[in-house]
Amino acid sequence: MTAPLETTGKTAEAPPEVTLQGASKKAIEGRSLGQIAWMRLKRDKVALVGGAVVVFLILVAVFAPLIVKLLAHPPNEFHYDQVNEATSLPIHKPGGISGDFWFGVEPVNGRDLFSRTVYGAQVSLLIAFLATLLSVVIGTVMGVIAGYFGGWVDAVISRLMDIFLAFPLLLFALALVGAMPDEVAGLRGYWLRVAIIVFVIGFFNWPYIGRIVRGQTLSLREREFVDAARSLGGRSPYILAKELLPNLAAPILVYSTLLIPTNILFEAALSFLGVGVPAPTATWGGMLSDATHWYKVDPWFMFPPGLAIFITVLAFNLFGDGLRDAIDPRGR
């Protein structure tokens, strides 16, 4: 749908350039799709805040070791002095919060919740991004092929998508993680689990993006610029890569930003159910799962991981919505 904008934009550019020679060149210069989108996005304050939070979270995840080193304690270090020996509860109220432990401490072993929340961002975002990337790659390839070639190819791929969509993903993930051997393709422990989770989430979520890409491709391949390329002798690979893909970039980008929060929640759910990344690695879902044992006597334990998930998902959703509105205002 966005394709005509660009082509018509280019043809419309020529006449004004000639007539308005005296005026500032910049003002008349045609604006690319990206520029228009950025202009719209800039006006959407909610989306900007979401975007800023997203950037902040990514920075936190990337610099987690540094942040924790400067401001807090190692995430797996025990602090028995912060916990009542007989009740296993944090000594300082509420939740063990003190000048030293900003988010409080975990019951039983007194691990620093600030460090664990910060490190949790690493796992959550890493898995969410990788899984999204996997879905996007598979979904785009399959969607474009189905949409462009049509016929039996389309029929096969579409049915495949239906099958994948009908898959009980959570149950499958639970079973797969349980049944996995200790070592697969040279991966062990932490990285093996990350790989499995990325695979499960990414591999089974591609039909969502695949369907959107297929729909877009179906409408795009009938457009004049595709016909033109074809009549000039362009082969299918060329048309797919040079004519169709650039025009699919926008919906893919938008959909990715909306898929990321879903994947964050899915990772949290897996960790919550105990099949996420193995202990003692800090994950938000895993922390929440531990916190449920303590909610009556130490409800504060739920807040750091709970709020972290909430804020992250909300920020990605707001930013994604804003991005969609900016790129495709008719989609509102």
Place this chain on the structure above:
Amino acid sequence: MRVTAIAAGVALAISLSACGGSSGDGDSDGGGENSTPEFNAGVNKVYNPSDTKGGTLKMANDADFDSLDPGDTYYGYSWNFIRNYTRSLVTFKSAPGEKSNELVPDLAESLGEASPDAKTWTYKLREGIKYEDGTPVKSEDVKYAVARSLDKDILVNGPTYFNDFLDLKGYAGPYKDKDPTMKNFKAIETPDDRTIIFHLIKPFSGFDYLAMLPATAPVPAAKDTGTKYKEHVLSTGPYMFASNELEKRFTLTRNKYYDPKTDPDTGRKALPDEITVDLNVNQEDIDQRLQAGDLDVAISGLGVLAETRATILQDPDQKKFSDTADQARLWFTSFDNSVKPFDNIHCRKAVMYATDHEGYLRAYGGSSGGKIATNLMPPLIPGYKKIDLYEFESKPNGDIDKAKDELKQCGQPDGFTTNISYRAERAAEKATAETLQQSLDKVGIKTELKAYPQDDYGKIYAGNVAFSTKNQLGLRVYGWGADWNDGFGFLSQIVDSRVIRPAGNTNFNVKDPEIDALLDKALSTLDTKEREGLWADIDQKVMEGAYYLPGVDAKQLLYRPERLTNVFITNAYNMYDYTTLGVQK
């Protein structure tokens, strides 16, 4: 009994992590009575003594019984509770504290009479004992009851002690050998209606403990319905089934044919007119109803949840309604000697020294969850001797220097890598694995944590020899409770190399011919003191061989609602005695 370990497994992940009580030890030697609610008022003495009959005793269970059938049950709380509707030949005395470890005759007139070689045991039934329908109990009903319990294809849950010790000569139980006279079952003789003689295949000095098993409670052959017998067990005890909705609830009412005169030794009180038991109730619910007074007893005897424990201990008004119960249970970590480098004793010793024992205790709730264990046998077991070869007590946070020294002797001066497995559902075991990881890291032993589902922990994972070796599970977090409070009841299933099978192990890998020989010697030793000494010798050998890393001698916190009378903790079951409880209306 072993039971609770497994039972709880099925039941609730958290409830075992909750097994802990508060610090007070109550060392006084029992006997006293009192009626003022105070912390540990039910430990070693009777709280709120009363002989007032009447009312309904309300109990609830966070899971279901393995079975209500006396020939098919292995849960500790079930053995405690079943005495309300069945009577076995012998039973534990209903008395507070240590006195409860005494075996007293129940259906029998006296404890068993042994032949000098401890291979033949004779019991004589009391006169005048009747079933709930008024028919008299005969010795062949006991014989039949034991015979049916042998068939583990039909009655799958119970222990296999009779299969192991009786001289069966191939007899497989009345469901397979359908001869009604049981003439092929020569291991038990019933020369007359009151005499019953057991013939064993090997000496067993502690056979009275087997006569205590619920499987010796009489079952008339004509009334046996196999797996359905649990729907209505024919009562010989003070109560009988009024209704029984399997998996939901059941109600017991008085059995009018139970005559207290035939029951002078056990200490049963039979105070309430009715006992109701709700099954499969959420443990959180149970805790709340106990605290609110809507419920009298949590029947599992595993204590309140960890978080409920925290609230109770913080609040003096609630703390006075709670008791800590020591348990004959050890939380430990077992080495897999087939996983390198644990085939070398020095590497095992390095772990013994490097462990932060206080951290281990913290994982189970600190001083409310138990005490640092220094050896394998729990202190509750008669004959217990403290063995502290590795100075756990004087160095509760581990001895890094000695650990490094052992590592050198093991040929791994810079440490090594291995795996720690634990049961995923159990918060305390996860915390244990994490604290082990932290403390071992200090001497260069790097570990990866492996969580496995508890239902299959023994069958498929840690207790499966091939899996454990293949996946290099060097350290396996686990726990063990005594089948009964006796060295054999605790040790046999975890140190005897001959119980090791391909899967479903509880002895994860102790193979020591000396230990096996000591076990055999103890079984044929009739003198109690001498036998108890042998259990301590076995314990010593296990510790010298560094086969297990002992963690915590467990405790739990039980809640005792105000209206309960005659409450005390029996050491035999490590929970309240369920045959003496009464209620105020």
